[in-house]
Every structure is written in structure tokens, then in C-alpha cells.
Amino acid sequence: xxxxxxxSCGGTGCGSHCSSSSxxxxxxxxxxxxGRLSVSRECGKCGGGVGAxxxxxxxxxxxxxFRAHLFGKFKLAVTSNAMVRPTDSVLLAFSGGPAxxxxxxxxxxxxxxxxxxxxxxxxxxxxxxxVAVAFVDESVLCSKPKQEIDMAIEDIKSIGFSxxxxxxxxxxxxxxxxxxxxxxxGRLREAVDMIDDDTGREDFLQCLRMLALxxxxxxxxxxxxxxxxxxxxxxxxxxxxxxxxxGYSLPADVQYVDTRWEIPVVIPLRDCLARELSLLCELDxxxxxxxxxxxxxxxxxxxxxxxxxxxxxxxxxEHTIVRTAQKLKPxxxxxxxxxxxxxxxxSRLRPKFQNVDNDESTFSGILCLxxxxxxxxxxxxxxxxxxxxxxxKTDLYTAHCCQSCCFQILPSGGNLYEHFFSLxxxxxxxxxxxxxxxxxxPRDQIEEYLLEDNDDS
Amino acid sequence: MHLxxxxxxxxxxxxxxxxxxxxxxxxxxxxEGKVTVSGLLSWxxxxxxxxxxxxxxxxxxxxxxVLVLINDCDWEICGGLDAELEEKDVVIFIxxxxxx
Numbered sequence: 001x002x003x004x005x006x007x008s009c010g011g012t013g014c015g016s017h018c019s020s021s022s023x024x025x026x027x028x029x030x031x032x033x034x035g036r037l038s039v040s041r042e043c044g045k046c047g048g049g050v051g052a053x054x055x056x057x058x059x060x061x062x063x064x065x066f067r068a069h070l071f072g073k074f075k076l077a078v079t080s081n082a083m084v085r086p087t088d089s090v091l092l093a094f095s096g097g098p099a100x101x102x103x104x105x106x107x108x109x110x111x112x113x114x115x116x117x118x119x120x121x122x123x124x125x126x127x128x129x130x131v132a133v134a135f136v137d138e139s140v141l142c143s144k145p146k147q148e149i150d151m152a153i154e155d156i157k158s159i160g161f162s163x164x165x166x167x168x169x170x171x172x173x174x175x176x177x178x179x180x181x182x183x184x185x186g187r188l189r190e191a192v193d194m195i196d197d198d199t200g201r202e203d204f205l206q207c208l209r210m211l212a213l214x215x216x217x218x219x220x221x222x223x224x225x226x227x228x229x230x231x232x233x234x235x236x237x238x239x240x241x242x243x244x245x246x247g248y249s250l251p252a253d254v255q256y257v258d259t260r261w262e263i264p265v266v267i268p269l270r271d272c273l274a275r276e277l278s279l280l281c282e283l284d285x286x287x288x289x290x291x292x293x294x295x296x297x298x299x300x301x302x303x304x305x306x307x308x309x310x311x312x313x314x315x316x317x318e319h320t321i322v323r324t325a326q327k328l329k330p331x332x333x334x335x336x337x338x339x340x341x342x343x344x345x346x347s348r349l350r351p352k353f354q355n356v357d358n359d360e361s362t363f364s365g366i367l368c369l370x371x372x373x374x375x376x377x378x379x380x381x382x383x384x385x386x387x388x389x390x391x392x393k394t395d396l397y398t399a400h401c402c403q404s405c406c407f408q409i410l411p412s413g414g415n416l417y418e419h420f421f422s423l424x425x426x427x428x429x430x431x432x433x434x435x436x437x438x439x440x441x442p443r444d445q446i447e448e449y450l451l452e453d454n455d456d457s
Numbered sequence: 458m459h460l461x462x463x464x465x466x467x468x469x470x471x472x473x474x475x476x477x478x479x480x481x482x483x484x485x486x487x488x489e490g491k492v493t494v495s496g497l498l499s500w501x502x503x504x505x506x507x508x509x510x511x512x513x514x515x516x517x518x519x520x521x522x523v524l525v526l527i528n529d530c531d532w533e534i535c536g537g538l539d540a541e542l543e544e545k546d547v548v549i550f551i552x553x554x555x556x557x
Contacts, residue, residue, distance in 0.1 A: 041534055041535075054530075055531050098466075308520075308522035308553075311522075
């Protein structure tokens with residue numbers, strides 16, 4: 001039996017079929033040479049002749065145990081990282097796919113149980129967290145007929161309402177461009193078309209999605225954004241970030257918690273595989289909607305195919321990749337500040353929080369204007385140098401982009417930068433301090449009046 | 458052998474009219490009247506897949522990232538490619554490459 005995740009049985013024991021205790025290298029080799037796992041047809045957790053229907057961590061599980069296995073991982077991630085406070089209002093980012101569908105189902109169940117406890121409680125001192133759903137509508141970039149798009153959007157809404165969600169935010173992606181201009185769609189299309197690289201375009205849209213979610217959360221008073229990013233997606237990100245030279249910032253993207261954004265982002269499905277989540281959607285008839293997905297042609301899809309091939313050889317490969325990336329030191333913003341948690345924080349969770357008495361509690365570095373990656377030393381030096389000699393706002397905007405975004409997102413012609421930045425949402429460019437540029441005359445206009453360094457006065 | 462096949466996660470786009478559910482009659486390959494998953498895949502490739510077969514199949518098996526369920530059970534439990542299908546079985550193929 002192939003080796004599986006050590007946490008797959010949740011520590012409660014899987015009986016005689018538990019792979020972590022009984023597998024040998026010879027058995028693994030035999031199983032792999034047959035091209036499939038040799039998995040028992042009986043549930044490895046509850047046994048008793050109950051038929052297994054799903055494989056998790058190399059063990060066959062019945063439907064109930066499989067579901068409990070995944071819900072257990074989700075709940076453990078939420079509680080052990082204190083992701084959701086009783087006073088929080090959580091915005092779940094729903095893409096229509098299986099991972100975020102499962103996240104929606106599980107957070108709804110956690111909330112339902114919390115409400116039952118609250119109803120039964122005499123004091124009712126602590127409130128129950130709220131949950132809303134956001135869907136970023138990217139159909140403006142989709143070539144499908146309007147009728148199909150409208151039906152897909154209606155499906156998204158019906159999925160949210162079927163789970164009992166009352167607050168659904170269906171926001172067109174172009175809205176992030178529309179704050180100062182009515183032609184958000186035009187600006188979005190033009191900005192995307194200016195990016196030559198397929199992978200750069202995909203990554204730019206990914207950044208816009210986060211921007212849209214942040215905007216929805218800020219405008220509606222949500223305090224946390226929950227993503228459905230799963231272990232498989234994170235494993236792909238680890239490899240694709242490495243390929244793109246984003247190694248310095250990689251630790252920031254693979255943790256449970258990310259507070260560098262105005263509204264903190266949490267990833268409770270980080271330990272679940274895409275395959276497991278797809279399977280759960282089928283077994284539990286959880287409706288998904290992926291009709292608006294666009295084909296992908298760049299590095300990201302190539303890496304996803306590569307990871308799938310690795311998984312074919314060994315189902316644990318995705319977990320191995322994520323565990324390896326976890327060895328990188330996270331940034332200070334990958335922990336919540338203890339401020340605001342004091343009333344709810346059990347002592348066992350205190351190490352998970354930033355030490356508010358320590359200077360590390362506040363991240364003082366620079367984040368990339370486009371992707372939010374923390375700047376490395378080289379990028380910081382370049383920025384400092386540019387601040388002193390910048391003659392145009394565009395120079396400062398460019399210096400506030402990380403090397404990866406400069407390479408794959410900014411247009412290939414330097415003379416196009418000004419136009420590109422003029423299209424970007426003010427939500428982004430407004431964060432760059434350009435006061436020093438606006439008050440200084442361009443050097444070439446006053447060159448003849450400047451003294452050379454070696455002139456005698 | 459009468460079977461119900463379902464395609465999801467984008468695989469339906471490889472089929473005619475992007476139809477997700479197909480009720481099919483698959484002839485057994487051998488003289489014993491048995492249909493295995495391996496035989497079914499071969500039949501699907503020849504009769505249902507209209508474009509880009511490499512998105513569904515790799516060699517004799519499904520492409521990595523395609524989940525196969527036989528009567529709501531992971532095919533790895535049922536015997537994989539050698540699993541024997543029975544009359545009125547429901548086989549579901551789902552692509553998990555899209556994440557979500």
C-alpha cells in the first residue's frame with residue numbers, strides 16, 4: 001500500500017489497514033507496479049463490513065468516514081489557527097469549483113453548530129460569526145454566449161442560497177477599475193491586452209481577483225476573507241513560483257493565515273487535496289459550476305499537469321511539496337496580531353500569534369504594487385535608489401513592482417509603462433507615495449543650472 | 458452492456474454537444490461477455506470523444522487528474538483498470554485539474 005499522509009486517520013486509528021503502520025517498501029513497489037493502489041474494499045476506519053468508497057491517505061474509507069476526515073482537517077485548520085473569531089464576519093470566496101464549494105459547505109456547517117450551541121447556552125455571551133459569499137464575475141473576458149453566462153451566474157446564486165447564505169456578492173471583475181471611471185470594462189480589457197505573456201496575464205487576473213475580494217470585504221464590513229485554496233493548488237503554486245523566480249516571497253503565500261492585506265485572508269483547506277474535494281462533491285451531490293472557467297496555456301497549467309503526473313506515481317507528492325515549502329520561514333504577517341483576540345484566545349493558541357510587544361509584530365517591508373509580494377533586499381535597494389532620482393510617477397510605480405511582475409506583467413516596451421499604470425485601479429497606484437516626484441522639476445530642465453560635483457564655488 | 462456514463466469538471470467539452478450524461482451500450486470485448494474499465498475507456502475514445510483525446514486518456518488509462526467513480530465508489534477501490542462492470546453501472550469521469 002502506498003504511503004499516505006501521517007494525519008490521514010486523524011490519530012484515531014484506521015484498524016488493520018492503516019498504511020502508516022503496516023506498509024513496507026516491497027508492498028509499495030508491488031502496488032505501484034500494478035499501476036494502482038491495492039486498497040481494501042472495507043472501510044479502514046469504521047470497519048464492520050462497511051464498504052469503502054473513497055481513498056484518503058492510502059486508506060479506503062466509507063462515505064461518512066471520508067467526509068468526517070475532510071471536515072476534521074478543515075475544522076482543525078480553523079480552530080488551531082484561530083481563523084474565525086465569534087465576532088468575525090467572514091467572506092467566503094466562491095469560484096464555483098469543488099474546493100471552494102466544500103469550503104462553503106463546511107463553514108456553513110461550523111456556523112450551524114455554533115448557532116445550536118449558542119441557542120443552548122444560558123449566557124449567550126459570545127456571538128456567532130457571520131458568513132457571506134463573494135463570486136468574482138470574470139465573464140467580460142470570456143467568449144461564451146451571454147445566455148450561458150447568465151445561466152452560470154444563476155447557478156452560482158442558487159448554490160449559495162441552497163446552503164442558506166443570505167448575503168451573496170456577485171461582482172464583475174471590471175468593477176475594480178471603475179472607481180474613477182465608468183469604463184471599467186474598457187480599462188480592464190486594455191490592461192490585460194497590454195500584457196504579452198500568457199502566464200503574466202493569468203497572474204495579473206489572479207491579483208485583480210484578490211483586489212476585487214478586498215474591495216467587497218472593505219465596502220461591506222467583512223473582517224476575514226476565506227479562500228478555498230487546497231493543498232494541490234498550493235503545491236502547484238510552490239513549483240510555479242519557484243520557476244518564476246518568486247522564491248523570496250513564496251513563504252508568504254503558503255501559510256494558513258495572511259494578514260498583509262487590509263482584510264486578512266485565511267486558507268482552511270490547505271491540507272486537503274483537490275482529488276479528495278472533487279470526490280466529496282460527487283459523493284455528497286454538492287453542486288459546482290465551472291462553466292465559466294477559461295483554458296490556461298501558460299506555466300501555471302503546465303505545472304498543474306506536471307503535479308498530476310507526480311501524483312500518479314505517488315499520491316502523497318502534493319503533501320510532500322507543501323510540507324517542503326513549509327520549512328521556509330514565514331513572514332510576520334503570516335500570523336494574526338493578538339490584538340482583538342484576547343477575549344477568545346486559549347493559552348495553547350498564543351504561540352500562533354504575533355508577539356505584540358515585539359517589533360516583528362508589524363511588517364515594515366514593502367509589498368509589490370501588483371502582486372503584494374514582499375520585496376527582497378535587491379528590490380528594496382532599487383526602490384530606495386529610484387526614490388531619490390525619480391522624475392516621473394511611472395518611475396516610482398515601476399520601482400514598486402517586484403522583479404517577477406516587471407518581467408512577466410509589465411508591457412515589454414518601457415514607453416508603454418505610463419499608459420499601463422494609468423489604466424490600473426487607483427486602489428493600487430494610490431498606495432505609492434509620489435509626492436516627492438510631483439514637487440521636483442525634471443532634472444533635464446534644470447541641467448544647465450546645476451553645478452557639477454567637482455566645480456569650485 | 459448498458460451503462461450510464463457522466464463527464465464533469467470540463468471533460469464534457471470533449472464530447473459531442475458537451476453532453477454530460479450518456480446512456481450507452483458497450484459491447485464486451487472477450488467471449489465471456491465481460492466489460493472492464495479498460496475496455497470501456499477504449500470504447501469511449503473511439504465512440505464518444507470528438508476532440509483532444511489526450512485531455513481524457515493517456516496510454517491505456519485516464520489522464521492524470523481525472524477521477525473515476527464506479528457507482529459512487531473510487532475506482533482504485535474497485536480494482537482500477539481491471540474492475541469489471543455490470544449491467545446498469547454508473548461510471549463518472551471528473552477532471553480535477555481546474556481546482557476551485
